[in-house]
Amino acid sequence: MNTGEKIKALREELHHHNHLYYVLDKPEISDYDFDQKLKELQKLEEAHPEFHDDNSPTLRVGGAVTKNFATVTHEHRMYSLDNSYSKEDLENWEKRIRKQVDGEVNYTCELKYDGASISLTYVKGEFKQAVTRGDGFKGDDVTNNVRTIRSVPLKLKGDYPEKFEIGGEIVLPYEGFAHLNAARVEAGEEPYANPRNTASGSLKLQDSSEVAKRPLDCLLYGLKGHKLGLKTQYESLEKARSWGFKVPDEAILAKDLSEVLKYINYWDVHRHDLPYETDGVVVKVNDLHQQEELGHTAKSPRWAMAYKFQAEQVTTHLNKITYQVGRTGAITPVANLEPVQLGGTVVKRASLHNADQIQKLDVREGDEVYVEKGGEIIPKIIGVNFKQRDPNSKPTEYITECPECGTELIRNEGEAQHYCPNFNGCPPQVIGRIQHFISRKAMDVEGLGGETVALLVNEGLIGNYADLYELKKEQILPLERMAEKSADNLIQGIENSKNIPFERVLFALGIRYVGETVAKKLANHFKNIEALEKASKEELEKIDEIGERIAESVVEFFSSEENVKNVERLKGYGLQLAISAEKLANQTVKLKGQTFVVSGVFSMPRNDLKKMIEDNAGKVSGSISSKTSYVIAGENMGPSKHAKAENLGIPIISEEDFLRMLK
Numbered sequence: 056m057n058t059g060e061k062i063k064a065l066r067e068e069l070h071h072h073n074h075l076y077y078v079l080d081k082p083e084i085s086d087y088d089f090d091q092k093l094k095e096l097q098k099l100e101e102a103h104p105e106f107h108d109d110n111s112p113t114l115r116v117g118g119a120v121t122k123n124f125a126t127v128t129h130e131h132r133m134y135s136l137d138n139s140y141s142k143e144d145l146e147n148w149e150k151r152i153r154k155q156v157d158g159e160v161n162y163t164c165e166l167k168y169d170g171a172s173i174s175l176t177y178v179k180g181e182f183k184q185a186v187t188r189g190d191g192f193k194g195d196d197v198t199n200n201v202r203t204i205r206s207v208p209l210k211l212k213g214d215y216p217e218k219f220e221i222g223g224e225i226v227l228p229y230e231g232f233a234h235l236n237a238a239r240v241e242a243g244e245e246p247y248a249n250p251r252n253t254a255s256g257s258l259k260l261q262d263s264s265e266v267a268k269r270p271l272d273c274l275l276y277g278l279k280g281h282k283l284g285l286k287t288q289y290e291s292l293e294k295a296r297s298w299g300f301k302v303p304d305e306a307i308l309a310k311d312l313s314e315v316l317k318y319i320n321y322w323d324v325h326r327h328d329l330p331y332e333t334d335g336v337v338v339k340v341n342d343l344h345q346q347e348e349l350g351h352t353a354k355s356p357r358w359a360m361a362y363k364f365q366a367e368q369v370t371t372h373l374n375k376i377t378y379q380v381g382r383t384g385a386i387t388p389v390a391n392l393e394p395v396q397l398g399g400t401v402v403k404r405a406s407l408h409n410a411d412q413i414q415k416l417d418v419r420e421g422d423e424v425y426v427e428k429g430g431e432i433i434p435k436i437i438g439v440n441f442k443q444r445d446p447n448s449k450p451t452e453y454i455t456e457c458p459e460c461g462t463e464l465i466r467n468e469g470e471a472q473h474y475c476p477n478f479n480g481c482p483p484q485v486i487g488r489i490q491h492f493i494s495r496k497a498m499d500v501e502g503l504g505g506e507t508v509a510l511l512v513n514e515g516l517i518g519n520y521a522d523l524y525e526l527k528k529e530q531i532l533p534l535e536r537m538a539e540k541s542a543d544n545l546i547q548g549i550e551n552s553k554n555i556p557f558e559r560v561l562f563a564l565g566i567r568y569v570g571e572t573v574a575k576k577l578a579n580h581f582k583n584i585e586a587l588e589k590a591s592k593e594e595l596e597k598i599d600e601i602g603e604r605i606a607e608s609v610v611e612f613f614s615s616e617e618n619v620k621n622v623e624r625l626k627g628y629g630l631q632l633a634i635s636a637e638k639l640a641n642q643t644v645k646l647k648g649q650t651f652v653v654s655g656v657f658s659m660p661r662n663d664l665k666k667m668i669e670d671n672a673g674k675v676s677g678s679i680s681s682k683t684s685y686v687i688a689g690e691n692m693g694p695s696k697h698a699k700a701e702n703l704g705i706p707i708i709s710e711e712d713f714l715r716m717l718k
């Protein structure tokens with residue numbers, strides 16, 4: 056095939072897949088494969104401009120009008136987005152932008168909602184019309200269908216403009232999707248393949264009362280109109296939200312590309328915690344003037360770029376669901392899979408998180424499941440291939456007893472996780488708690504690792520962390536792989552841990568919900584373990600940022616005789632169970648009741664500054680709000696923070712001003 060024929064064939068192939076995807080909602084290849092083919096075509100076209108064609112899929116928005124609805128010409132054209140898959144792609148995009156606009160460029164980062172593109176028109180605060188993207192110039196009038204979606208406001212509140220359009224995405228959240236499919240399977244109908252295509256298909260149903268039965272949602276992201284009086288994309292999101300639109304608040308303002316990348320990396324890992332599908336992040340030049348300067352290509356705005364997550368996804372068979380018991384007794388359901396190659400490793404197990412997740416996805420033993428890997432975390436099951444479900448399969452019944460010790464499981468109200476309450480008798484809890492105790496951020500016992508802890512417990516040499524301090528060299532020498540030197544190191548490591556400060560000992564105790572930060576708070580507040588032991592739930596709850604859940608957990612911990620005995624023993628061995636005199640001397644309550652936001656670069660490390668605030672009973676907060684007492688500004692403080700503080704009338708002080716406050 057020569058190049059011309061190759062280009063022609065690719066175009067035809069892509070037209071065909073566009074039709075399957077946008078019109079029939081039944082794609083036959085993955086999005087990734089589609090995008091690769093599109094990229095290939097793009098490259099060929101760039102290298103061979105002689106084959107230019109205005110109708111090429113590289114130059115046109117992929118959809119079409121369906122003729123099943125009234126056709127509406129868009130007043131404001133609707134565009135697609137350019138895609139990037141790597142840091143380099145984004146950097147190149149940024150370079151291009153910088154050449155075209157003057158001044159500083161900030162970005163709004165939003166999630167890329169995976170559904171069907173829609174434009175809503177509002178006049179005098181009332182919902183008037185909803186039109187699909189279609190081919191970008193014209194779309195289908197689906198007003199009656201969209202009216203049935205509860206999150207689409209029919210009447211707006213606040214100071215909205217007289218007339219405007221707002222762009223958004225109609226999505227089908229996971230939970231609704233699973234329900235919908237379960238009902239279909241039960242009724243002997245074919246289940247839907249994925250939420251995106253189902254959302255898009257639902258929108259095109261002829262009977263609005265059918266649409267009303269689909270739990271669709273509408274997420275909005277872009278205002279269009281004349282004289283809206285807006286300056287930035289971020290501001291327009293806030294405004295739209297204030298008028299009553301569902302604008303997800305995961306969006307952030309990023310001052311440069313490194314912040315953009317941070318956002319991307321975060322959501323690449325955390326996107327599965329969202330109730331709906333996202334396939335990436337959309338980065339937009341924040342300033343609307345700059346956006347205007349940059350303009351559009353035939354297909355996409357130049358001021359925006361989608362970053363698509365690499366969805367490394369496979370399907371495999373779920374053989375069995377088993378349950379793991381963690382050190383705090385929390386139960387995690389685990390999917391045992393038919394081994395499958397994914398992202399360079401063989402995956403055999405995937406987390407199912409908790410009972411809600413199993414229910415949400417409606418996962419059952421024997422299902423074909425979609426497994427995905429994001430970042431460093433263990434793979435997740437993100438859905439079920441309902442088409443291949445055995446019609447006789449039964450919903451998963453969650454266990455009621457601990458798989459390790461047989462104790463009846465507990466699930467507190469409002470909590471996702473079940474747990475085993477047999478704190479001191481459940482083997483994985485006993486081992487896990489000691490492993491946590493010796494870990495680096497806790498007692499940091501050198502020469503002792505997690506496997507040795509398990510060995511010591513299984514050999515009956517220790518049963519809790521206090522027992523560590525009774526260990527003798529002669530006892531551990533006979534253990535497997537233990538030599539003279541490693542035994543000495545172990546004993547020395549345990550001895551050295553007696554100098555670890557109180558707050559870390561408190562963290563090491565492994566009280567549920569008492570993480571590093573909470574441990575620090577409690578240590579600073581109570582100063583010693585006796586005071587903490589005596590504290591009532593009410594007293595604990597009075598402390599800043601200590602909620603009911605933590606307070607209950609602390610009280611519960613000290614209500615166990617066994618725990619109190621262990622703590623007494625630790626005290627007896629000489630562990631630090633009170634704040635040191637030296638540290639006490641540096642503490643005051645001078646900043647009590649005051650909240651500080653620290654921003655910029657200072658003469659001392661920022662963490663030291665924060666520690667000084669906390670040591671003097673002040674509070675550190677990450678973002679400026681009306682509750683902020685002072686903003687301590689260092690060099691290079693971000694302009695948006697500066698503006699926000701000024702707007703709210705919050706005093707901005709220097710490092711020297713702050714130090715003077717402490718004098």
Ligand SMILES: NC(=O)c1ccc[n+]([C@@H]2O[C@H](COP(=O)([O-])OP(=O)(O)OC[C@H]3O[C@@H](n4cnc5c(N)ncnc54)[C@H](O)[C@@H]3O)[C@@H](O)[C@H]2O)c1
Nearest residue numbers: 072076082084085086089135136165166167168172276337
């Ligand atoms: N598998 C297939 O056969 C097949 C066929 C055609 C298209 N596709 C997929 O569809 C993609 C093309 O679709 P497209 O043209 O809609 O582009 P796109 O989905 O890559 O991006 C553009 C759309 O993103 C949406 N969007 C979601 N969140 C947004 C936000 N916060 N801000 C702005 N826009 C947001 C908008 O509706 C916009 O129209 C392809 O890259 C491919 O992945 C797949």
Ligand SMILES: [Zn+2]
Nearest residue numbers: 457460475481
């Ligand atoms: Zn148990």
